[in-house]
């Protein structure tokens with residue numbers, strides 16, 4: 001945990017920062033830190049889209065977290081939320097936000113703090129983010145992407161091709177990531193991509209939900225190994241009851257991927273953080289606190 005004084009100092013430093021002064025960059029940490037950011041909560045989700053009966057799930061809410069991984073060699077932002085900071089105004093109290101997806105599906109979200117404000121409280125500005133990756137291209141993971149177009153984007157070719165195709169897939173929001181078209185891009189072609197070269201932050205292919213869906217393994221000195229699930233599962237009941245969402249790119253591939261990732265978790269002795277699991281997410285410490 002960060003001492004309160006350090007939090008205040010970094011928040012004050014962040015307030016004085018503008019995007020045009022990259023000289024005032026956040027100090028790199030000595031060891032890896034994982035910040036959990038609250039990028040909203042999806043309300044009234046229909047369990048049946050996840051092959052579950054409403055009575056089989058503990059809640060119909062889904063958390064929408066973003067994660068900042070601060071490594072001595074750089075800073076990776078993993079997923080960027082469901083609603084861009086520009087699209088709503090914080091009031092200090094939870095804000096209900098309605099949106100309509102391109103497939104004419106309405107969604108309700110509860111938002112509390114903008115992503116940028118949470119980064120600032122943790123001592124970072126968007127200019128500090130050196131690397132950007134999404135678990136996958138769906139709208140609820142890409143909303144603030146354009147704000148991080150200066151970072152190096154880590155993506156699979158099949159995923160990028162779909163995002164910028166003439167007819168992007170359902171559940172994408174192309175305007176949210178349009179600026180990434182010209183970003184410095186690293187196309188990941190292997191199963192695993194070691195982001196900073198020391199095995200501490202590894203992006204791993206977990207295809208099925210989308211063709212280039214991926215998860216993130218983070219090795220933390222005190223917490224141990226953590227795997228950020230992306231949408232490998234949404235409800236934890238998908239994992240315990242062996243159910244697969246109805247809207248997968250490839251359901252059979254998802255089933256095979258889940259078997260492989262469960263083996264990976266065992267091999268690495270890592271815990272799985274299911275990103276959309278609202279109950280588990282509520283128990284996680286949020287930025288400016290962090291895991292190390």
Ligand SMILES: [Zn+2]
Nearest residue numbers: 138140141231
């Ligand atoms: Zn999602």
